[in-house]
Amino acid sequence: MDKKIKLKIADMKKHYKNGDGVDGINIDVHEGEFVTMLGPSGCGKSTILRTLGGFLSVDSGDILIDGVSVKNLPPEKRPTAMVFQSYNLWPHMTVSENLAFGLEIKKISKNEIKAEVERGLALVNMSGFEKKYPGQLSGGQQQRVAIARALLLKPSVLLLDEPFSALDAKIRSQMREELKRIQEELNITVVFVTHDQEEAMALSHRIVVMNKGVIEQIGTPEEIYDRPATQFVASFIGDMNFLMENDGSAMAVRPEDIVITKGVTEGQICGRVRTVMVLGHYAEINVEVGDQVIKAYVTRAAAEEIKPRDAVSLLFTKTCKYCA
Incomplete structure (x- = not known):
């Protein structure tokens, strides 16, 4: 400037x-x-x-x-x-x-x-x-x-x-x-x-x-x-998911940077849908992955295809990593 x-x-x-x-x-x-x-x-x-x-x-x-x-x-x-x-x-x-x-x-x-x-x-x-x-x-x-x-x-x-x-x-x-x-x-x-x-x-x-x-x-x-x-x-600004790695570091991903597809896809993180909540023009989907819950934002149209207890795969389009 x-x-x-x-x-x-x-x-x-x-x-x-x-x-x-x-x-x-x-x-x-x-x-x-x-x-x-x-x-x-x-x-x-x-x-x-x-x-x-x-x-x-x-x-x-x-x-x-x-x-x-x-x-x-x-x-x-x-x-x-x-x-x-x-x-x-x-x-x-x-x-x-x-x-x-x-x-x-x-x-x-x-x-x-x-x-x-x-x-x-x-x-x-x-x-x-x-x-x-x-x-x-x-x-x-x-x-x-x-x-x-x-x-x-x-x-x-x-x-x-x-x-x-x-x-x-x-x-x-x-x-x-x-x-x-x-x-x-x-x-x-x-x-x-x-x-x-x-x-x-x-x-x-x-x-x-x-x-x-x-x-x-x-x-x-x-x-x-x-x-x-x-x-x-990362945790203070906006919503963020943190996934702990084996080395103690944390991988962070925004809910809007997650693509959800039904079924289990090899090579992707897989889990089971816990809740689907429509929040106006978009929906929040919470997915159980092991002992963690990952939050994702999707369009309402995409949310209509997904129901609680469905097995889903998660693709992260953008992530950050923070050292232990």
């Missing part, structure tokens, strides 16, 4: 008193890039985000935005804006007043603030809600206002800490699409934190997969999914 580096995290370390934290963090985020920190709870992704925003100090290493170190600056002095899971809107202020608050601190004129507030609300499809209070809005609407408020500060880097996790599935999906549209429209640089792999895959230009305070892999969604660098990444 030939775009300039907007954010650079250089050999950053942050440990808590209990020993948890992150170590050896090196990430370059380019201008206009959407980078997601992905991993299970407690892996360190929110720790990194909070050090970027200035809410946590770093033990060592550096954080540079537009080539300038910000590691010793307080949050209000950094060219960042953060959107939290909990919205953090002032309940006693109207939507308009919430959006104007940060601009008033910057001593911007009233006319300019009014224009900016209108622009921000239009950007998140909330025009006409200026006089509403947060308590009169749904969770999704409150999060739209929180995003608009952050964008009006014109940050060099927008930080989002699991902003959609409190929303129900349908609203969360809508908000993802809205955020993707806004990010591309404004070409803003975003660092996003989530434990939801589907969210990360849908939104990101690149994903940073975290585990126990260290980075397991950095790559595009396609690279992370198709070529997971470690067994942890």
